Amino acid sequence: xxNKGYPLVAAxxxxxxxxxxxxNDVIRDLKRIRAxxxxxxPQLTGEIGxxxxxxxxxxLKKEFNGLMTSRMENPTVLRDKRNQRYTEHSINKEAVSMLxxxxxxxxxxHPVNDMxxxxxxxxxxxxxxxxxxxxxxxxxGWRDIIKEKLNDLTAALTSVLRWRNDxxxxxxxxxxxxxxxxxxxxxxxxxxxIQRIEEAKTREEMKLNASxxxxxxxxxxxxxELFTGRFFRNLEQKHQVDESQINSGMLIDYWxxxxxxxxxxxxxxxxxxxxxxxxxxxxxxxxxx
Numbered sequence: 001x002x003n004k005g006y007p008l009v010a011a012x013x014x015x016x017x018x019x020x021x022x023x024n025d026v027i028r029d030l031k032r033i034r035a036x037x038x039x040x041x042p043q044l045t046g047e048i049g050x051x052x053x054x055x056x057x058x059x060l061k062k063e064f065n066g067l068m069t070s071r072m073e074n075p076t077v078l079r080d081k082r083n084q085r086y087t088e089h090s091i092n093k094e095a096v097s098m099l100x101x102x103x104x105x106x107x108x109x110h111p112v113n114d115m116x117x118x119x120x121x122x123x124x125x126x127x128x129x130x131x132x133x134x135x136x137x138x139x140x141g142w143r144d145i146i147k148e149k150l151n152d153l154t155a156a157l158t159s160v161l162r163w164r165n166d167x168x169x170x171x172x173x174x175x176x177x178x179x180x181x182x183x184x185x186x187x188x189x190x191x192x193x194i195q196r197i198e199e200a201k202t203r204e205e206m207k208l209n210a211s212x213x214x215x216x217x218x219x220x221x222x223x224x225e226l227f228t229g230r231f232f233r234n235l236e237q238k239h240q241v242d243e244s245q246i247n248s249g250m251l252i253d254y255w256x257x258x259x260x261x262x263x264x265x266x267x268x269x270x271x272x273x274x275x276x277x278x279x280x281x282x283x284x285x286x287x288x289x
Contacts, residue, residue, distance in 0.1 A: 010030065064102050067128065
């Protein structure tokens, strides 16, 4: 229990439940409960709430109430920044648990009226976490590690191949062969090590290529990836289209090739049959010249 923690807990307990009891009696009961936990449940021992946790809770609650007060003056679900992407190391789980308690207490005095109100609550909770308790992820430098590993593999492969062809750099090639527990004077062992080194290089290069592909895909779809909510909301808005810029002739020429028309009206049974004709499918839209 922090310094002066028992009187603070007792005062808040009496205030919350509107009790007419002596503060010393509440403190005595609280100490009795704590002693019971120490005796019968060793796993329950420890601080009821550390100073750090109490400080974090107060900061989150103050930030949450302040943002909710300002946002409910002009309620809207449109955010002014992108949604934060969280990782296992960047999210503060203690802060998330505290925000759940803060939201529960907020809903007692401010029941949810509609979906807009609910969206504002969740957005505000996320913003409070980012402002107060977000832990910026550390750079892992994994690309540099992979590149360094590729350089080592290339050096090993070069040394083994050079010894295999010219019998040079015996000690260096022997050292690389020893990493794989193979003998340098055995041709089968040399061939096996060369194959294993090439496979390892291929695996590391695939990691870099996959990362580069994701980066290019992310940049190509930046509007959708960065702001998914706003992207779809913008689709629902009515946009003014300048129809004078549409070339109707090109549209007719393009879509007319998607079907065939009979030269003469069919009669009899021919009205209910269709002849399969070959066609050249077109992919995409025609160039505008």
